[in-house]
Amino acid sequence: MIKSLLRRPHQELLTFIAITLGIIVIGYLIGGAMVTGLYGLDTLMAIGILDLSNPKVPNALWLLQIVSTTLPILAASLIFAFFIVKDPQTYLRPTFKIHWVLPIIVFCVMIISSPLIECLSNVNQKLQLPPFLAGLQRWMRQTEDQAQKLTTVLLQMNTVGQLIFRVLIVGLLTSIVEEFMFRGCVQTILLKWFKNPHIAIAVTAALFSAFHMEFFGFLPRMMLGMLFGYFVYYSGSIWTAVWGHFINNGTAVVVSYLYQNKKITVNPDDTHIFNWVIYLFSLLIILFLLFLYRTIATGKKQSLQF
Template sequence: MVKSADNQQSPALQFLIFTLMSIGIVLLFNFIALGIVAAIYGMAPVMQISRMDFSDPDSTRALYLLQIISTTVPLFIAPLIFARFSAKDTTTYLKPTVQFPWLLMIIVFVVMLISAPLVEALSNINQQMVLPKFLKGIEDWMRSSEQQAQKLTKAILRMDSIGDMLKNLFLVGLLTAIAEEFMFRGVLQTIMLRWTGNTHAAIWITAALFSAFHMEFFGFLPRMLLGGLFGYFVAYSGSIWPAVWAHFINNGTAVIVTYLFQHKKIKLNPDDSHTFNAPGYLFSLIIVILLLLVYKNVAQGKKPALN
């Protein structure tokens, strides 16, 4: 491990450096992605994507390339560069250790399943958000942004074969999980922990940034909850991998359920926001809290939490 540069850089400076570095890398890879897509498919698919027109199969293929090269790759590269060359402490800022009780991975799996009603409840609350009349323009923009994000997601998750499903499990499920967890629960949560000196504050500030990053305002609360859960998985274990596993379960479940629904293997619509009821929401909340306490105790049996 390279010696940490914490004594040279304040958390505020680290946050500024990492933010500017991430923006710069994302912009660079957006240009690279456009160049690669134009070279392979021409500019027509790019224009179709801008119009949310996915009638041409090339537009969907181009969207995949754009998504991976312009978003997933830079989100993975930015934390690696920051941890190695700016913070000079990859162990602290990426937390790649696998030295934790593997029982935690089973607990994470159960937490992610049990949290589904709670996520749905927060989603329903979020969908009812109405801004004051003088902010109607902002609300209209937020709803438009939400609809565009949903159209992009539906285009990516349109799966004609098991091969398409497996591809999405790898690209949308695993790679996205690794990249986003390195960025948020790795670098940003560590910076926020140094800045606030409080584990809970660091987790929830990072969770809010994680949710805001996705630019889906009417899904802000459920995504923030998930970010909070991922944050506790990392804080209590000292490793990024339980959070990556949880993130993969969340994304991977959406991929599998969507595929099964599209091919009429199940009747459960993944877009249905009224699958559970009030007792289910309460049960989910109580069990998730209890399981987090179990997770913390199991983790601290081998290694203390990050305080």
């Protein structure tokens, strides 16, 4: 009966948003209760005011993140696909039936995308809102700084065990959860809505980037979202995007660990490693690899257009 009511894409999208928000609220209540029970109310309050001096905060943050956000988003996607629209094959695209070359191309794209990500990050950092929106820009900067503080705490690693844990959570679990949500449910709904795959992929990527609430990293994250979107659209499998997402996140975690423990000297937060020649080279190679990816995934010769 519910499925019959969702005949229009905007109804599906509103339903999915409502389910996601509802489960996240429940997750926050459960997560807050668990943090209070395990670490004390003072730790929960410390998280609320971003008092990172409390030694219990890092573990409590991980618990709160997983219980209040990560697992609820996964649950929302699964509930929507299996019980609301009752079509997980279309909305989640969980098939593993892809050409064996595609994961190799995805790996190459993600590695070669680093210069382009840096370029877009530098452009993003220089963007300024009009003077009458100065208050909004200050709020955006404060939000970004707070998010960066939390990320620094969550990615603090001193042992190999801590590295493995973060690779599994930030690299693997987060990739699965976010791809099920965005390239699975959201992109599928928008494909039905816009009837144009490029618009649907771009809008999904913009929503994906905005979801992270890191405004001064909006452009590079949107570019990644578009890459993931095309991976899924051309292959018909969510796992190509999960693989690319995992490579991006997992690499960031490993590089952070190596830098923190003085195994490498290049700061992963440095955005002035490459130059314009390498930026252009990165763009051209990515376009060629996407063309190759589409050709192999669809199994037919196509012109160099996206």
